Amino acid sequence: MDNHNHEEVGGNRFFWVTVLNVVITIAEFVGGILSGSLSLISDAFHNLGDSFSIVFSYVASRISKRRQNARNTFGYKRAEIITAFLNAIALGLICVFLMIEAIKRISNPQPIDGNLMLAIAVIGLVANLLSAYLLNAGSKSNLNMRATYLHIMSDALSSIAIIVGGVLIDLYNWTLVDPIVTILVALYIIYEAVPIVRQTARILMQGAPNIDYEAIKHDLLQIDGVFSVHHVHAWSIDENNIIFSAHVNMHDMKISEAEPIYLEITKVLKNKYHVCHVTIQAETTRGEDEDIIYDRGNDIP
Known part of the structure; x- marks a missing residue:
């Protein structure tokens, strides 16, 4: 049918x-x-x-x-x-x-x-x-x-x-x-x-879905070229669709060289954690020592 x-x-x-x-x-x-x-x-x-x-x-x-x-x-x-x-x-x-x-x-x-x-x-x-x-x-x-x-x-x-x-x-x-x-x-x-x-x-209320952020960080750090993950935000559109964004520290490289890393990050998040939409902000050293969840006294920097 x-x-x-x-x-x-x-x-x-x-x-x-x-x-x-x-x-x-x-x-x-x-x-x-x-x-x-x-x-x-x-x-x-x-x-x-x-x-x-x-x-x-x-x-x-x-x-x-x-x-x-x-x-x-x-x-x-x-x-x-x-x-x-x-x-x-x-x-x-x-x-x-x-x-x-x-x-x-x-x-x-x-x-x-x-x-x-x-x-x-x-x-x-x-x-x-x-x-x-x-x-x-x-x-x-x-x-x-x-x-x-x-x-x-x-x-x-x-x-x-x-x-x-x-x-x-x-x-x-x-x-x-x-x-x-x-x-x-x-x-x-x-x-x-x-x-x-x-x-x-x-x-x-844009509450975070029930996913393991430390496990996500661990999995993303296994990807070649990623050496830090921080400033993560996750929320749900409905009960089935999760939106995810994160800042990812990578070595200084061309966008064309970063593209395969983006694809691998997206693959892990979609296949293992059922995220439907992924946004990644690449950085070199900025924020590399920050926690995975942003906490600097205000909600959104």
Whole structure:
């Protein structure tokens, strides 16, 4: 299947998964209000967030494929990072609100229609399983679809928890189960969202990727013609693309003689450390005694 057909199939699947999520969201909002179930409403917010996340992720994915230009010389790959960051923050804030409401309900229980709560939760489970089926094939070859597939499966687990709560309320009238399930689902969503916020914030703040700089220095010093490496900067465009720059001390030589050394440095960084873009500043003696990471009291000299 060529790229155009693959994107078309992926787009169709994302569309139908979005439709199913919207149906689940509406059903759970209406069912939660009619039954008095806060856990259904909390899962409705979760699914609403998923719907926006799927749409924004697909749009951001399309934007990220645009080529770099004079306005964005590194391209548009961070469109997906910004979207993931905003989605995770929004979900976290919603969960905090829902937990506050759940705590209020623990001290002041409300009557709940367990049968209606159970029926809506079953509908949500079926729709989530159908969404997972639609994304399953594409998840084997597309990371974006795989991430969405795993998220949908976590939604199915939330539906199962609400089903258990509905059964307990229906059989034993344990209305406290509803706010407890709400808190558990909210905590689970926050548990999923926090690492996303942490990782995306680090990328947006130009944080250094997790690579071994001393090992890089050791490997570059093995290259004939390199006798010092310092003033290294590394950052990520997204979770897969690392940018690397360094000052490299070399013997005084012609540019044509330095070119093979540049190529060897680039080869080591790309093949061993998965760096996608390398910038080298050649020097003879300047900075040869400096540390690999620049530290002279200011961020960028």
